[in-house]
Amino acid sequence: MKRAPSRAWLLYLLFFFSGLAGLGYQSAWLKMFATGFGHEIPATLAVVCAVMGGMGVGAWGLDKRINRSQWPARWYALLEVLIALWALLSTVLIPPD
Numbered sequence: 001m002k003r004a005p006s007r008a009w010l011l012y013l014l015f016f017f018s019g020l021a022g023l024g025y026q027s028a029w030l031k032m033f034a035t036g037f038g039h040e041i042p043a044t045l046a047v048v049c050a051v052m053g054g055m056g057v058g059a060w061g062l063d064k065r066i067n068r069s070q071w072p073a074r075w076y077a078l079l080e081v082l083i084a085l086w087a088l089l090s091t092v093l094i095p096p097d
Helices: 008-037 040-068 072-093
Strands: none
Touching (some): 008 040
């Protein structure tokens, strides 16, 4: 029996670039908050708490809904778009100092 070609590499590539973008967001937010807080340690704490807290609340609130969904990839795409929009909006909301 012939198996269909696996597209797992495409998902791995997508996850890799998603994580890379997340690190970029964190670096940008760290620099933006460091000027506002006046020091990098409180800025790092704020950014790490916001990112980890957001992931925890998102997993807690959406886990069952996404697991029951017929289209988990659509959820993933929607959440990635929302993250990108929030990143763009944060450049306007966080004033440069």
